[in-house]
Amino acid sequence: MTQGKITDLEGRSRRNNIRIYSIKEGAEGASMFKFINGLLKTELSLNDDLDLQIQRAHRSLGPRPQNDATLRSIIVNFLQYSTKDLVLCTAWAKGIRYEGRPVFFAHDYPAEINAKLKEYKEVKRVLKKNKIRFQTPYPAKIRIHWETGSQLYDSAAEAAGDLNKRGYAVDLTAIPKGSERRWEERLM
Known part of the structure; x- marks a missing residue:
């Protein structure tokens, strides 16, 4: 099996997951499960009757950090993709704070995809500074919405x-060297 197929399979298995960042260890x-269910319903102002259908919720693997500088993310797995999408979109639109800290919500991507997305850091910084709308569709590309229309780019x-x-x-x-090659070519 090629690395590209393995990454694709891992990405599909994480499709219903989100990662939540900046929540103190032990909170x-x-x-x-109860903590995440309560947090999402109260902070996102979701209907109390809505069943989030959370299957699993846990900290990411690794040792418990000694200080708050390096917090482990929380991984939440939903039964249905539509519920995951509702939670993500609502969290992004609302902007949540917990105990005075901003809380960040993100898709749970494989390590290879996250590494590719990091290559776009400088490009995203310039786009945000100039208030130009963009998206990073799977698997690690960037779509910039220009006034003349949107354009999809394969590399940083x-x-x-x-x-x-x-x-x-x-x-x-x-921009890291080698990012000019197409992502698909690197995974083959």
Whole structure:
């Protein structure tokens, strides 16, 4: 089996998962399930009658950190994708804080996809600074919504090159070497 197929299989198995960041270790008490169910319903102002159908909720693997500088994320698995999508969209639109800290919600992607998404860091910084709407569709591409229409880019180098041509200064040294190759080629 090729690495691309393995990554695709792992991505499909994580499809109904979300990751929640910035919640202190131990805040969940004795039951992570009850904590997450209560947090989502109260902070997202979801209907009390809505059954979130959470199958699993736990901290990511690894040793418990000694300080709050490196918190482990919480992984939540929903029975239905539509519920996961509702929670993510509501959380992104609302912006949640817990105990004075902002809480971040994200898709749960495989490590290879997360590494590819990190390559877009400088491009996303420039886009946010200039208030240009963008998306990062699976598997790790970037879609920029220009006034003339949206454009999909396969690599950070390709997007950075186009941004520079359009007059937006992107630091090309911040783009990792080799990102100009298509993602699919690297996984084969």
